[in-house]
Amino acid sequence: MSEPILQMNNIEKHFGNVIALAGVSFDIRPGECHCLLGDNGAGKSTFIKTMSGVHKPTSGEILFEGKPMSFDSPRDAMEAGIATVFQDLAMIPLMSVTRNFFMGREPTKGHGLFKRFDVQHANEVTMSEMKKMGINLREPDQAVGTLSGGERQTVAIARAVYFGAKVLILDEPTSALGVRQTSNVLATIAKVREQGIGVVFISHNVRHAMSVGDRFTVLNRGKTHGTAKKGEITSEELQDLMAGGQELAELEGSLGGTI
Amino acid sequence: MTEEAETAMDERIKKDPLYRRLMKRPELGAIAGMILVTVFFLATADPAMFTLSGFMNFMTPAAQLGILAIGAAMLMIGGEFDLSIGSMVAFAGLIFAALLVNFGMPLVVAIPATLIIAAAVGAVNGQIVLRTGLPSFIVTLAFLFVLRGLSLVGLKWATGGSTQLRGIRDAVENDFLTPVFSGDAFPALFAWLANIGVVETFKNGAPKVPGIPVEILWFVLLAAAATYILLKTPVGNWIFAVGGDTNAASNSGVPVRNVKIALFMFTACCAALLAIIQVLDAGSTDARRGFQKEFEAIIAAVIGGCLLTGGYGSAIGAFFGSIIFGMVVIGLTYTNIDQDWFQVFLGTMLLLAVMFNNVIRKRVTGER
Ligand SMILES: Nc1ncnc2c1ncn2[C@@H]1O[C@H](COP(=O)(O)OP(=O)(O)O)[C@@H](O)[C@H]1O
């Protein structure tokens, strides 16, 4: 397999005396979908936030394309080609869909003092990207606050897909989606992966994870139980691992080879 | 393409009619308010109010407030308040006057220096707000007193004990920049207009309106620039974003800190610009300059559609909000109404505007 785009070694993150991450290692390669599974409070969101420049790890090493990297802000990570759909979506209800879509990376036209936000181009892109995801917007200057939860989630995903040049991180992107939109998102993940982008997919739903995942990592109470390749592990085993079930010891064997 | 678009149309999607889209504009309330106020004074005031000289009369205080209000509106859209802008007018006025009189600097040095010092104070405000995470309301309330106090102390120091610093007229008499920041613009044009009978004249032939007071030009210029920035540039998008949700904006790659600090600096510079204009106009400065103007500016911004919670509003709204102010404060002198009603009006307008804005916000976000 190819070299990892992003490699996280022994990441720890403490919030005061709360240890959210106690040494997590993870990597993502081009053209694969790496699923991160775990119960609520396991530290999944905290972990991906160290990848996307929101949190600085307390300790541990991040290698981006083989070189040590320290993202100072989400903007840094974005500029490196990492796009994230955060669990809270990072959308602003009072702003239009277009303004949200391009927030922080507005296309411009003109030069110097007259360099301005190319609203028309932005509107066109937003409409067409949303259409690709199966949502027909009434108008691109509709406020995000008027959208349903699922539509909002779709805007956030469409935005990340559009800007995710190398790595696309999705933190529970399907939680508010209906059946059709969910299969749409899963199909999008498959499509993005084919373009050679690495996808980090966080989910609660083992079925969703199994349908698109190439590798699976389970996080439990800030620790990882290791990574399994597709075919090496069954849905039931993943489910048990997520729950931190009794079969843990038994499962260690099946994971052993890939830890 | 149209055919394809039509087939793809969701049957539940209906386009908003024009009036509904207008209803969603933040400046709607201010424009409606201005029409109301105009109708009111057309009915009650001496018709002289709506002559050219009457217009300049109410536009001058409107412009002076508006210069502050546009800064306040930008900052409010960015999710912060600055209660120190009134005191900043006094403080910047003192700095400016001292540079001219005590240090004998020309305007070309004194004006940029005043703006830079004001911007630095604005940056300090912003840094404290961002670093401590305290509400800007509290931090700038502290600066309201600090700057007012510094103005008093500094004034005594600069004058050797007096509370008024004079001698500015003499200091700038022959300065080439004086006409840009004081007096009336386009005197030749107005003299010509008077000559051909468009502008009324006094008995001696001098035009009754000698030109456009420069503050009005600055006000219009500032409103236009702020509107352009808000609506047509990436920075404008960042301002709405940081005011709407700091965390979401930051996670989306908006440089939140820089945007907020720049807004504090801009607001302080607006106050300094007003100070420069007022000091040149009066020929002196004192420590009461700009007293309570922070409240009027914030009220004008709120009338202009700015939400107290940030993320929504417009500079053009603050522009009309300020004109409403000027019309009422001057308009009352053209009526038989006791001018002390002004404060009653102020409070009532604020309350109505806030309630109206809440309705608009619900309409925009589709809240139920
Ligand atoms: N900013 C923070 N400050 C303090 N504790 C936090 C913070 N963010 C997350 N945590 C804690 O870290 C743990 C992991 O949270 P999170 O990463 O959101 O879990 P998950 O996404 O897997 O549900 C939780 O116990 C949470 O309370």
Ligand SMILES: [Mg+2]
């Ligand atoms: Mg989470």
